Amino acid sequence: MTIGILLCGDFSATLQAEFGSYSSMVRKLLGSRSAAVFDVRKGQLPGLTSACEAYVITGSSAGVYDDLPWIKDLMAFLRNARGRSKLIGICFGHQAMAQAFGGSVLKSPKGWGIGLHRYEFPARRRWMDDAAAVAVPASHQDQVVTLPPDARVIASSAFTPHAGLDYGDAISFQFHPEFSRAFAAALIDAKRERYPHLAASAIQSHLEPDDCARVGRWIGRFLDSDAAAPVL
Secondary structure, eight states, rough: OOEEEEEEOOOOHHHHHHOOOOHHHHHHHTOOOOOEEEGGGTTTTOGGGGSSSEEEEOSSSOOOSSOOOOHHHHHHHHHHBBBBBBEEEEEEHHHHHHHTTOOOOEOTTOOOEEEEEEEEEESSOOOOOOOOEEEEEESSSSSEEETTTOOEEEEEEETTTTTTESSSSSEESSTTTTTOOHHHHHHHTGGGGTTTTTHHHHHHHHHHHHOOHHHHHHHHHHHHHTOOOOOO
């Protein structure tokens, strides 16, 4: 299986020098699977959706509602790829999929969600396990507020009610399973002027264990599974 990484953002040169690029983090999350990177911001999208059997849509500093040509092209690609390739959205990717498939996204009045957040499971799929909840890094201000017609909520928190969505042949998460604890803390520190009253406690939260590896295994099982397998 070849997985296309649809790169929608990246980090500062300083963070990349220490922790690697965004695409390298996603590659690590995917394990030994073959991957090809397409920088969507530069107009790089596969000529055919069938070029890859699955696609991961990454995070971004952009909002899905921004009037940028590459976002419109990404939305069109996602609608065309749906049902032909498996799709996995992370943060901005989660929001882009929801917007493309009939939902809506906005800058939340709740403000920034940063640090280690805990999510529970209103529904469970066969590629998941029996964990009661997971703790995974969050870094977002936008949220999915209206669900696409065929989306099912599979992860939720008080701060982010629609934190994980399942479409049967596509899944997405508002949180960041590709972030290491050290990187998640460094990212908050690098941007602390955006959220001065939240930064210290959010950085402190990343001293606690997270469930990124568990979510990574879920993604792997989703990629290997019959996507239409029934809910447990």
